[in-house]
Amino acid sequence: MVETIDAGAHRYVGTAFTAVDSGAIRVHRERCAKVRNRNVDCLKCAAACTSGCISLEDGELVIDASKCVGCGTCATVCPTCALESLNPSDAELKAACLRAVRGDEVVIACSQMEAALGDLLVPGAAAFVVCAGRVDESLLAGLAAEGVGRVTVLCGDCDHCAQRHGRDTAELVAETARQVLATWGDDLEVVVTDVPPASILAEGADEAAAETVRVAYFAQVRSCPPLREAEGVRVGSSAGQDAPKHPAHSLHVMKDGTLPHFIPDRRERLLDALAQLGEPEGDKLETRLWGAVVIDGTKCVSCRMCATFCPTGAIAKFDDADGTLGVTHTPGDCVKCGSCRDVCPADAITLLDAVPASWLTGGNRHRYVMTPRPVSLTDNPHQILDTFRLDFNGDIFER
Template sequence: MIKKSAVQTSYGCCDTEYARGRGAMPSIANMLGLIEKVGSPFITVHQDRCALVRNRHADCLRCAGVCTSGCIHYDEQAEQLVITPELCIGCGTCATVCPTCCLEAHHPNDTEMIERCRTAARATGGTITIACGTRLSQAAGLYDTDKVVRVECLGRVEESVLTLMQSEGANIVLVHGQCAECEHRCGWNMLQTVLETEKTLLEAWRQPLNVRVSAKLPAATRRATDEAFDKSKRQAFEESGKDAARVGGVLADFAVSEITGAEFSPQKTKNYVKVMADGTLPHFLPDRRERLLDALATFGDPDDVMIDTRLWGHVIIDTEKCQSCRMCAAFCPTGALRKFGEDEGEGSEFGVEHYPGDCVKCHSCEKICPADAITISEEVFARELFAGATDAYYMKPVPVKRGQAHTIWKLQQTMCLTDQVYER
């Protein structure tokens, strides 16, 4: 069962933070069944990246903490995660907060959003306006669609797009609606966290933050007054068509499922992820992280400072407590923790190495460690994100290797503190 504690979330999107106790999480099969329900024309679910699918002891549910519509919801009474896919509005806030990119937003997806931003920058001479759908609906027909990037909610905006566009010389204006009264205001809170991270990063790279938030569309986005009247009508139709397509796609999926009696499933549930040759689950580094680091690299070397953001963490392993199981590396979603060497008894060198640049601060390693030997530092050195330097943690040989022919016999000798235990 998923437990809750009264702790303010770091995103300020809800009143509590999800705290899970070991042995209380859903089984992998149950979590697979839950998370796949989020899939829709708005969201693609990559289940093998979800921290809770990879290991039931992981501590996440960030998506439930920021969901703006109640699609992903924690039921306090039943103490369980509830997925109601028909409530999804396609805002993409859950995809912004997901550290492993298990959830991928569409309409627009990242590639489309970047291209639309570049189109807007060309049309305005360097200004990119990203606006929430509610505000644009109110201004339908008054702005040039080529000069504005529409998102359902500003919670869709994340650091890699902001940094990339600024590295290309653009100024960014984020236009919001009545967020204080909006029922989806969690997206606004997520945006504030993203902007705080962006400011921290650019300060470390000695760059100005060319992003401002506004309640009004910039004058540069205004539709030219000398254009024919029919373009205004055509634009209104285009906006209506986009809205209808977004809603129609979801309604069609659910209508078919209701008529046929089959549960809506936008994608097949994959078989359990196979373990690789080194005993770890497959790794995936989100494209957003690579895009962000590439954009930052264009600014040159950062100051030799430590930065505290939502994006990276530094893994610290207490080798005295460590049981040398290396489960942290086995379940690390990105490969920021990797095994080296093999335990071949006394004198062998083996352990785990950590590369902070690939860490997404999912905290999986910290939560699944059976010996509580891992802590995550919130701060990382900015230069370590590019240097390729790793921390190597050398581990002690395991007294009794598991899964061997004489494992039970050796364990009994260890437990009884004597070698006078025999097998037949």
């Protein structure tokens, strides 16, 4: 199934994404920042997609479900976890990693490397994923909290792999994990490499033999082998068909005037793992994972659309009994999707990259008191609605 959609048409983007909903990838459209408001710039999934299933061509989002290989790289980069990997799930992958621990090292190998090495691998000595881009920071932090000292992400010859973008994601995740864990005083070593360590090679097979086999395999193969099917999970060309049945979620506005919020499970697991490691030893973190919102009170028009569209509720409305109103911002819940900044009609929001580590696990919450926006209703009873329509390019509908 191939669909071409104007990337600004958020209603159609949400519909098209359901085409990749399968036994390998689950789509939670209500979490997608782009679905929630078309003015949001986020298209990280298209930039990271390894197979061409999700792509941006001449300003249009193209989704070809037949190309989905279920690698999970799109889910790794999605800040709101609107895309969820199921083959294996996060819990299954962590369990496989812990079973594969040798000493204090875990090896995670991509499917291309698994196919290349074949019988040279010690059974159970590594955990396997379709693509190295499947590994995310919550997994690495969880392994560190379990006492693992080194994670080797074994990635195939990416120059001869259709999924080569996954290597870039794996390198990004590794660097982010190193930085975050170092701030918490953990020295987990994360290495992304195409050289298999001796610890996973069968008796009698040395690294030279493994290199010979690997080079010979890559000389013949130009893409990753077919996706292995996990027990009870259908994957591959059937993506988008016979998808698992799970409740559809509504994008209806809640009682407080905001869209539904959801804190990604991965972010909660990441913060839980960091809490197990103790108190942060470093100061500020500057990563892809968190941001800190600053609102310029001289520009803010008090519309609170930032809270309306925030996917996680990191920005939330408050209305006190004395008439005071505004929003609060909780950096630990911020996933740096940029929704607040992109939908602000007054350019009053700055999203800072550097966040004090203590804010993340300490539950710090910043309070922004706002002044109600003066609106005259004498000439037009629909002036408020018309004003919002102007600010949001018509993206406001009467019910």
